[in-house]
Amino acid sequence: MFTGLISDVGLLLSVEKRGDLRRLKLASRYPADSLSLGASVAHNGVCMTLVGFGPWAKQDGAEGDGYVSWHEVDAAAETLAVTTAGQWAAGDRINLERALRIGDELGGHLVSGHVDGVARLVERRDFDGMAHFDIEAPRQFAKFIAEKGSVALDGTSLTVNKVAGNRFTILLIPHTLDVTIWGGRKAGDAINLEVDTMARYAARLVEAAAE
Structure with missing residues (x-):
């Protein structure tokens, strides 16, 4: 993990x-x-x-x-x-x-390292040293992405700001842009997507209740 x-x-x-x-x-x-x-x-x-x-x-x-x-x-x-x-x-x-070791601080969210699919960076908007990124998720995984929820993109734990259909927006602060590969990301780039495990289980429980 x-x-x-x-x-x-x-x-x-x-x-x-x-x-x-x-x-x-x-x-x-x-x-x-x-x-x-x-x-x-x-x-x-x-x-x-x-x-x-x-x-x-x-x-x-x-x-x-x-x-x-x-x-x-x-x-x-x-x-x-x-x-x-x-x-x-x-x-x-x-x-x-x-990998996470017992006793390590869990500062992001639990990430398995098992990528669900490849998302696409649609647009980047820079301001005040920060940047908004609009991401398009594969349709089958979009339902697991929610506003204020967590998502892992290229291994980076990020918070979802907005969701509209298959697209969602994230905000990266200057520190994250500096210490990861996100500083060089641009529109059109392919990005590894792993949805939040808790969101996946929650969606499955809802599906099971409706069966």
Whole structure:
């Protein structure tokens, strides 16, 4: 489980096709001695398992930005089909979050790292260092999104401001724009969407009561 509070922005170093899999290698600011094989790390909201890691060394032309380690994960066929992972390329910046540990502060909302589908950024409006984003959700998931409710977009826990049909609006403050990949987001971008688990259960209870 995760909280939707991004703890680092990694750099995608390489994408290697291995049959139906893609091996992704990233640089990050996580100390190498704090990583472990089999650990779960969310990449733009997608829970992935570490299959390799090590201390950072200048490589692949990437320098600076305080990177101290590299790690590798595999994106399976299902992940490539239902998330944006199939579009990622070397040089992309990726939101990262390590799995929630017992005793950690839950500052966002409970996020599983199991992306429901891909949403689309329709419009961005910047003002006073902040930005409004209008997002279009896949029709089958729009019913789970409610005003003042929570949603995870590219792994970021965000509050829904307004809802109109399949579209909803979020507001990002300067801090979030600075410490995540959202600062570079623009109209037309594809975004990983995970709806709030509580909203999903509530909708199912309503459906069950009507049966």
